[in-house]
Amino acid sequence: MEKAQQARSSALSVLIAEANQMNCQLVGRALRNRRNRLTVIGSAVSSEHALALVVEGKPDVMVLSARLKEGPLEGYRVLRQLRALQSHTRAIMLLDSRERDFVIDAFRCGAQRSNFLRRTFRDFREMHPRCP
Numbered sequence: 001m002e003k004a005q006q007a008r009s010s011a012l013s014v015l016i017a018e019a020n021q022m023n024c025q026l027v028g029r030a031l032r033n034r035r036n037r038l039t040v041i042g043s044a045v046s047s048e049h050a051l052a053l054v055v056e057g058k059p060d061v062m063v064l065s066a067r068l069k070e071g072p073l074e075g076y077r078v079l080r081q082l083r084a085l086q087s088h089t090r091a092i093m094l095l096d097s098r099e100r101d102f103v104i105d106a107f108r109c110g111a112q113r114s115n116f117l118r119r120t121f122r123d124f125r126e127m128h129p130r131c132p
Contacts, residue, residue: 054085
């Protein structure tokens with residue numbers, strides 16, 4: 001029993017912030033299906049809820065979509081606020097586009113070079129094989 005608790009405590013804690021609950025579930029399922037030491041501690045669709053969960057849960061990583069419930073660029077605002085909080089949470093920014101301006105803005109908001117993923121419908125199909 002003690003070994004199981006140690007393994008859980010050494011797992012990387014992850015918070016998911018996406019545009020809607022279905023996307024949160026898809027990303028969460030993809031993370032859980034990998035045999036990584038990841039524990040999804042929560043999900044949020046609004047910037048306010050995402051930031052509250054960061055303060056409360058202090059996750060190691062936040063998987064953050066550029067698009068949240070409030071709008072297509074709300075994730076950038078969350079990223080700036082995360083940096084302002086001086087949180088130790090690392091952010092992985094999910095972008096819908098490879099457009100240069102979007103990538104540069106994400107850098108300016110505090111994302112790091114290795115933290116970019118391009119999301120496509122095919123990615124979601126791979127996460128959830130039952131999609132047509």
